[in-house]
Structures are given as structure tokens and as C-alpha cells.
Amino acid sequence: MVHTSAAGAASAASALRLRAPVNLVSRRALWYWTARAAIVWVLAVAVEVFALIELAGDRAPMVAVVAVTVLLAAAHLIVMPQWRFRVHRWEVSDTAVYTQSGWFTQERRIAPLSRIQTVDTERGPLEQLFRLSNVTVTTASAAGPLRIHGLDRVTADHLTAELTAATSARNDDAT
Numbered sequence: 001m002v003h004t005s006a007a008g009a010a011s012a013a014s015a016l017r018l019r020a021p022v023n024l025v026s027r028r029a030l031w032y033w034t035a036r037a038a039i040v041w042v043l044a045v046a047v048e049v050f051a052l053i054e055l056a057g058d059r060a061p062m063v064a065v066v067a068v069t070v071l072l073a074a075a076h077l078i079v080m081p082q083w084r085f086r087v088h089r090w091e092v093s094d095t096a097v098y099t100q101s102g103w104f105t106q107e108r109r110i111a112p113l114s115r116i117q118t119v120d121t122e123r124g125p126l127e128q129l130f131r132l133s134n135v136t137v138t139t140a141s142a143a144g145p146l147r148i149h150g151l152d153r154v155t156a157d158h159l160t161a162e163l164t165a166a167t168s169a170r171n172d173d174a175t
Contacts, residue, residue: 020108021091021098029088029150032130033081041073090148092162097137099146109146115139119163121156135159 048069052062084103091098097116100108118138127133133156137146151159 019098021089021100023090025085025088025090025148025150026132026152026155027085028130028132028152030081030085032127032132032150033084034077035130036126037077037080038073041069041077045069045073088150090151092159092166097146097163099148101147101149109143111137111139111141111146113163113166115141116163116167119160119167121160123153133157135163137163 045066048062048066052059052066055062080103087100087102087106089098089100095113097111097113098108099110100106116137116139118136120136120138122134122136123132131153132149133151133153135148135151135156137148139145148156148159
């Protein structure tokens with residue numbers, strides 16, 4: 001004999017299975033990730049060029065270091081944004097929020113709507129320049145919040161409103 005609560009739990013578990021979310025982030029995230037990484041690479045090359053100028057003696061090793069840095073920077077700036085864009089995904093269903101993120105280490109997370117405590121939107125200066133936003137979904141999980149980076153502002157604002165409405169409509173306390 002199957003109890004109703006056990007069947008309901010099995011149904012909820014199957015509805016909340018860990019899977020790849022369907023929504024991609026904004027295409028502007030490609031340019032944002034490229035610009036953010038380029039700032040770091042430009043600073044690194046600038047320090048190396050300064051050291052090269054100030055270096056007395058044989059400069060050949062330092063020239064090689066600068067050349068390798070430029071090649072690594074170019075490879076990183078070409079590959080990383082495309083890779084991240086293909087990996088970063090998100091989705092909201094009637095029962096949960098799904099996220100997938102990462103670069104080398106990739107992570108998929110799911111948070112049932114009943115566990116959501118807060119929903120926040122954040123826009124840093126560089127993100128504002130690219131008209132992007134981040135949404136942070138804080139849950140009662142020890143694993144920490146779910147973060148969705150690289151959303152366009154309209155999508156982020158809509159998502160925040162949707163999650164706020166969905167979680168406030170629930171009677172449980174998200175703990």
C-alpha cells in the first residue's frame with residue numbers, strides 16, 4: 001500500500017531533479033566577461049613592460065615573458081567568454097530555481113521555491129556599463145546562495161519580481 005505522503009514526496013523529488021537549466025544569460029555578458037578579464041591582463045602586461053623598461057642587462061628573458069603573457073591573454077580573452085556563455089544557464093519552474101555556472105569547475109544547483117528566503121539584484125559599475133545585472137537567490141541551504149550572473153536588466157528585474165511573488169505566495173517559512 002502506498003501512502004499519499006510518500007507518493008507526494010516521490011513526485012516532488014522527480015519534479016526537482018538536477019538538470020541543465022534552459023535559459024542562457026544575456027549575449028552582452030560575453031563582452032562584459034571579456035572587458036573584465038582584459039582589465040586584469042592589461043595591468044599584468046603593463047607591470048611586465050614597466051619591469052622590462054627598468055631592467056638593466058639582458059632583456060631577452062623579460063621580452064619572452066611579456067610575449068607569453070600576451071599570448072595567454074589573447075587565448076583567455078577569446079576562449080573564456082564563449083565557454084562561460086555556453087555553460088551559464090538558469091531557469092525558474094513552478095517549483096524551483098535552477099542554475100548552472102562555472103568555467104573550469106562547473107556547478108549545477110537547484111533551490112525549491114519553498115526554501116528561498118531573499119532575492120537580490122546587484123549591478124556593479126562595469127555591469128552597469130554593459131546594462132547587466134546579477135540575481136542572488138538566498139536559501140536556507142548551507143551551500144550558500146544561488147547566483148545568476150550576466151542577465152540583462154529587464155530580465156533580472158522581471159525574475160526578481162517573479163521569484164518574490166512566487167515565494168511570498170507560499171505559506172511555509174523557508175527554513
